[in-house]
Amino acid sequence: MRKASYSVTRLQRHGYIFILPTLVFFSLFLIYPIISAFRLSLFEWNLLAPKEFVGLQNFIKMAGDSRLLNSYLRTIHFSAVSVAAINLLAFVFAVMLGSRLLRFKNFWQSLIFLPVVLSIVAVGVVWEFMYQGTGLIPIVLREIIGVSPDWLTDTRVAPYAVIITYVWRSVGYYMVIYIAGLLGVPESYYEAARIDGAGFWAQLFYITIPSLRNTFTLAIVSCVIFTFGQFSIQYVITQGGPSRSTEVLSLLIFREAFRLSKFGYSSGISVIFFLTLLIFSLIQLRLFKSGAVGA
Amino acid sequence: MRKVLLLVLVLGLLASMVWAGGQSGAEEMSRIVHFHWTETSYDKINNHAVELFKAKHPEVDVQILLLPDADRRDKIRVALAAKGEIDSFALSNGESAEFLSAGQMVPIEPEAFGKTSVQQVVDMWTPGAINTCGGVWDGQYYGIPFELSNYVAWVNVEFMKEAGLNPATDKPETWDEFVAVGKKLVKEEGGTRVRNGFMANSKAGIFSYLVLLAMMTQRGLDWGTEEGIVASMDQPREVARALKTYTDFVVKDEIWDPSLAEDDRSGFGTGKTGMFLTGGTWYWGVADNWEMPRENIQPFPYPRYPDGADVGGVGYGYCLYVSRLAKDPVLVFEWLDTMATQTNEFIKLGYHQPRVKNSDGSQALDPELARASIPYYDEVFKGELAKTSVWLSSTKGAQVEDAVWNAVSSVIYGGGSVDDAVAMLQNDIRAVYE
Numbered sequence: 001m002r003k004a005s006y007s008v009t010r011l012q013r014h015g016y017i018f019i020l021p022t023l024v025f026f027s028l029f030l031i032y033p034i035i036s037a038f039r040l041s042l043f044e045w046n047l048l049a050p051k052e053f054v055g056l057q058n059f060i061k062m063a064g065d066s067r068l069l070n071s072y073l074r075t076i077h078f079s080a081v082s083v084a085a086i087n088l089l090a091f092v093f094a095v096m097l098g099s100r101l102l103r104f105k106n107f108w109q110s111l112i113f114l115p116v117v118l119s120i121v122a123v124g125v126v127w128e129f130m131y132q133g134t135g136l137i138p139i140v141l142r143e144i145i146g147v148s149p150d151w152l153t154d155t156r157v158a159p160y161a162v163i164i165t166y167v168w169r170s171v172g173y174y175m176v177i178y179i180a181g182l183l184g185v186p187e188s189y190y191e192a193a194r195i196d197g198a199g200f201w202a203q204l205f206y207i208t209i210p211s212l213r214n215t216f217t218l219a220i221v222s223c224v225i226f227t228f229g230q231f232s233i234q235y236v237i238t239q240g241g242p243s244r245s246t247e248v249l250s251l252l253i254f255r256e257a258f259r260l261s262k263f264g265y266s267s268g269i270s271v272i273f274f275l276t277l278l279i280f281s282l283i284q285l286r287l288f289k290s291g292a293v294g295a
Numbered sequence: 296m297r298k299v300l301l302l303v304l305v306l307g308l309l310a311s312m313v314w315a316g317g318q319s320g321a322e323e324m325s326r327i328v329h330f331h332w333t334e335t336s337y338d339k340i341n342n343h344a345v346e347l348f349k350a351k352h353p354e355v356d357v358q359i360l361l362l363p364d365a366d367r368r369d370k371i372r373v374a375l376a377a378k379g380e381i382d383s384f385a386l387s388n389g390e391s392a393e394f395l396s397a398g399q400m401v402p403i404e405p406e407a408f409g410k411t412s413v414q415q416v417v418d419m420w421t422p423g424a425i426n427t428c429g430g431v432w433d434g435q436y437y438g439i440p441f442e443l444s445n446y447v448a449w450v451n452v453e454f455m456k457e458a459g460l461n462p463a464t465d466k467p468e469t470w471d472e473f474v475a476v477g478k479k480l481v482k483e484e485g486g487t488r489v490r491n492g493f494m495a496n497s498k499a500g501i502f503s504y505l506v507l508l509a510m511m512t513q514r515g516l517d518w519g520t521e522e523g524i525v526a527s528m529d530q531p532r533e534v535a536r537a538l539k540t541y542t543d544f545v546v547k548d549e550i551w552d553p554s555l556a557e558d559d560r561s562g563f564g565t566g567k568t569g570m571f572l573t574g575g576t577w578y579w580g581v582a583d584n585w586e587m588p589r590e591n592i593q594p595f596p597y598p599r600y601p602d603g604a605d606v607g608g609v610g611y612g613y614c615l616y617v618s619r620l621a622k623d624p625v626l627v628f629e630w631l632d633t634m635a636t637q638t639n640e641f642i643k644l645g646y647h648q649p650r651v652k653n654s655d656g657s658q659a660l661d662p663e664l665a666r667a668s669i670p671y672y673d674e675v676f677k678g679e680l681a682k683t684s685v686w687l688s689s690t691k692g693a694q695v696e697d698a699v700w701n702a703v704s705s706v707i708y709g710g711g712s713v714d715d716a717v718a719m720l721q722n723d724i725r726a727v728y729e
């Protein structure tokens with residue numbers, strides 16, 4: 001008995017040793033920078049001159065900063081539309097690829113997933129060319145419907161140009177998550193439903209969607225987190241323009257720090273950004289713990 | 296026995312660490328790391344400078360970090376903040392104030408140039424060149440010039456002929472004429488615009504800022520100093536006039552459709568615009584990257600306002616600096632001196648360095664070679680260089696540039712009015728310097 005207890009303790013100690021490298025890595029490259037950002041948000045600093053302590057001045061300034069408010073709203077708009085479109089399309093594709101009627105499933109699945117493995121910068125550059133006045137998209141649209149919007153220079157259209165590109169690149173990843181979820185739904189449910197005379201829509205709404213509640217939550221929550229922090233697509237295609245219409249929070253953080261040399265203020269925005277995502281993650285945890293989601 | 300072996304092992308390990316530490320220290324002492332921007336044709340010349348320097352100092356290893364120009368300033372900033380290995384670097388006159396005010400550079404050491412006074416060093420460049428290139432702070436000299444240039448206007452003369460214009464007599468001299476010519480150079484095919492009359496970079500605000508800076512200076516406003524730009528906000532009518540001239544290119548005159556292409560320099564080289572305003576002598580070298588023959592393009596002086604000042608495009612330059620982190624500032628200045636001795640190699644590419652004499656007393660820039668290498672050197676560039684508008688030297692220059700681009704964007708992209716844009720600019724500029 002004593003020997004067993006001793007072994008467990010030793011095993012636990014070994015466990016700590018095993019996780020130590022990861023713990024050190026995360027502490028150095030994740031936890032320390034987060035704490036530093038909090039600390040830095042109380043200073044004014046351009047990386048060159050000594051730091052100047054300004055207390056909560058950066059946060060007070062943020063309250064009246066229309067550019068920050070604009071970026072916050074742009075980020076919410078970008079995230080809401082993108083997450084809805086990505087998950088809807090990913091789910092539809094997953095259901096279609098699960099259908100017995102569809103042929104060449106592997107081909108279609110690979111085709112939809114392919115953009116996920118492409119470099120996001122390459123994707124941005126190619127789409128930027130396609131959106132330009134003499135690019136593929138305006139030419140095709142003019143051929144078909146006679147007109148095309150100014151995709152990258154109209155403040156009302158540019159946010160959707162970025163969203164379309166982002167959705168195109170991301171939908172394959174979430175499609176795989178939904179396919180994995182669909183594989184977990186027992187075939188017997190559908191057999192029983194068919195015997196009872198249920199059609200496609202009835203099976204979809206009464207079996208497939210309820211069975212995928214956990215998958216939906218996982219996909220939507222992770223999609224919101226990734227999308228909220230999206231930077232590369234906007235940076236490559238529009239650099240936040242035209243007239244700040246695609247300047248999302250992560251891009252604003254970058255510009256405030258590296259273009260305008262306001263590292264303290266930029267850290268303050270990062271703190272707000274972090275808190276927003278933290279609140280969302282806590283809501284997610286609460287949903288899981290309360291059992292409101294899934295079985 | 297095991298304890299003795301362990302002791303030997305530990306001692307051996309310690310000894311090797313001490314030796315390795317000494318070695319790395321020795322290596323650090325003999326290495327110079329220089330941060331520079333990359334441009335394929337210039338890189339070869341700069342790398343040749345390393346060979347020239349190593350011929351004099353074989354014990355010194357020089358490493359040039361060639362960075363994309365858009366990232367260069369940030370990489371230098373981070374390397375300095377992290378106290379990394381950075382002995383020297385290049386900054387433009389629009390960038391240097393922030394670094395100089397924070398004491399990040401070392402003043403010029405005459406000894407490195409074989410001179411006894413700073414003035415003797417300064418005299419090796421054309422009068423005022425170090426000032427224009429941003430290498431002076433609080434009356435002290437820090438940088439040595441590596442480029443002195445100025446923006447002029449460029450036009451595709453083949454497109455002019457195609458539009459029934461005579462390149463010899465019809466080049467625009469005023470902004471109104473610029474618009475008139477621009478309208479004739481616009482080309483559409485099947486309802487789709489395939490060529491602009493004029494274009495600037497549609498994403499990077501710095502270029503619009505620099506063109507507008509020249510227009511503001513022509514309107515009599517001082518946008519070259521912090522006090523001047525703040526004071527100019529009390530003259531909203533003049534600010535509005537220049538801003539309207541520029542934004543009308545898009546919204547009223549429609550000689551510039553920003554959706555056609557992003558970059559004006561490549562746009563001009565590939566025939567997507569008939570004119571642009573942000574090229575210096577170096578553009579001859581850059582233009583060779585595209586298929587456009589040199590004889591198809593010509594530079595001409597910036598257009599003026601009939602009732603405005605006789606001022607041309609912005610004058611700018613780059614200086615080379617020694618970092619305060621340099622282990623041996625005299626040696627590093629000697630390296631920079633070597634780097635800046637290839638004036639005649641650069642001028643063959645159209646890249647102008649304002650060096651008159653080398654440290655050994657020999658002639659630096661050969662004026663005849665400059666004339667032969669830079670078409671229209673005397674007719675356009677030289678005269679305009681004497682009339683340049685001054686780029687703002689300010690620790691908050693980037694914020695000013697951002698505010699100006701915001702005002703321009705609100706009109707050309709956001710559909711706002713010029714008056715609202717001026718009001719926005721007034722608020723932003725006053726907030727920057729409050």
